[in-house]
Amino acid sequence: MNARIEAVPPLSEADLLDLGTRAFQGLGLPAADARQVSRILVMADLFGLGTHGLSRIESYGERLAVGGINAQPRITVERVAPALSRVNGDNAVGPLVGMRALEAAMEAARECGVGVALARASNHFGPISPYSLIAAEAGFASIIGSNATTTIAPWGGSDARLGNSPIGFGVPHPGGDPFLLDMAMSVVARAKIRGALKRGEAIPASWATDAQGRETTDPAAALDGFLLPIGGHKGYGLALMVDLFAGLLSGAAYLTHVKSWSQAPEQPQDLGHFFILIDTARLGSTEWLAARMRDFAAILHDSPPADPSRPVIVPGEIELGKLRRQRESGVTLDGATYQLLQRHAAAAPAAAA
Template sequence: MTRIAAEALIGFVTRAFASLGVPDRDAKAVAVLMVEADLLGYDTHGLFRLRQYVNRLRDGGCNPRAQPKLLRETSATALIDGDNGLGHLSMSLACDLAMIKAKTAGIGWVGVRGGNHAGPAALYVRPQAAAGMIGLCAAVGSANHVAPFGGSDLLLGTNPIAIATPGGNDPFVLDMATTVAAVGKIKTLAQRGEAMPEGWMVGRDGTPLTDPTRRDEGFLLPIGGAKGYGLAMAIGLLAGTLNGAAFGADVVDFTTDTKTPTNTGQFVAAINIAAFGDPAAFVADATRAFAQMRASDPLPGHDPVRVPGDGREATRARHLASGVPVHPTLRAELDRIAADLAIAPV
């Protein structure tokens, strides 16, 4: 791994977007969030995605000068149209607005349509936890890689969901796909020339698929079989159908189709703990529960028990101090992007 300073990476991504017509302020805002994903260790959803974003901006599938706008609003809810811009812009707006509404209404729920891929869902629930609230976020996946349980047609995405709460040194942050593995992990393995474990994907004949370069020959498996399928459906309805966004056969593969707007659907929610009780008591009780989980004796051969979100703050601090680790294959791709866009390399 090569380690590169976060500021240098932010500057590079900003230059890349600006060269494609994205206003400097928006380019910098998205670059900061992308690098934040890598700082926290979500390396399949940060810099790794730059090539996809660049291709869509270049080919017209994404609007570089988007102006997300508010379509509907109540005291506790809102609907935002992302104007087919970089997804981070509309999702950041949704996150901020949800928190504002939660302060007065007790809860804020903001849906997004006309969006695009926006990195890891964790980015849009961590601010709530930092503010002493509970965060919730979900999205319709940016391509269909999953068949309905018992079927063989690709009609569902990984449809991720994230939840965060305050408590202890590390906030509780659950960020998960509704599939056994996220597509980003599989693409990362393919980029690095590594195999994937059995149980992540199967071919259309139902046999295990372990070569990540052949992922288009099969489909991802949902977590928990029919239960994961049902959860992905529920997220699709809440993040897609409810917002007037794409779901099912209407979903556009944002990697293979770089010219068609995706109309990606997402939602962000914030829950004000003070609407239900004493926030300090919640944090104390949650911290005690986290300690109980970690103190559980591990099974033979298992590492100590962790709570979702453990270690992310330490990882961020380490990467800020010593640089973000960049795999050689990703570094080579960043250099190719620089050459393609005629900008200074990182």
């Protein structure tokens, strides 16, 4: 019989970070590593990206338990050129590899004006927005991407050969909201389809096809089929470019060489990521950049909306608005996620409690 799941009160950012850190320690991560992983996932929750937030404790935890993810990796960073680094994640939890790669790219960008880090031997690293915001707050414009498990058929094909690889862009705005664009190459992420299945809801026909390549509104059929790319053949091409940078150039797995975390949870995925950063301080003063960013946003905001109830926005405004509100009011986690976090946290070393 299933235990009753009680309502969860809103939790502050600090409480979420503490709970997430202890939960990942309970799964075997060292304290510092657990905190870095939790930092990215908590930021996802604050952005309102719950499917990529602390709810990932379920899939990450299952793979940590069976050895599919290395709880105590030895991540290495090799500077192969003044502005270029290669990161070997040693099959660590993805957000930890992502943070090490971001730090390597920022270090190189401070020295050279631009910095690039290519990571391999990694896993799902959460959404891109947290990394972009961290970079923007430090003054770096960024292009960040990752490859993924195959869920999309090649344009004109009939089986899954490429992943729903996300890519994100960020531009800092001193004293204001940075530009943040975080998108996958499909119309929606599989996590949204899984959510619809759990809720017993139909999905729009534009989201995915069934296993025969036919449009479907059935989330179960969609999960057995393929995601539809944004922009048709153009989205297909973009997805391939992300995989070339994140997978092929980094030395990671690519296309069908990427292992499925759900079908083979005990095996390393060998995902790859890329981080391309520009130090905007080399281009002009903070006042110069702030003035241009204000003007850039104003040009867009001043466009008369087609629907008066939906004014024109700049990418990132919705997420950053949620971030500010939830930093004040707290985040309400799903009850099952909260219980799972508590259960893993109870297994953390006593000194961390």
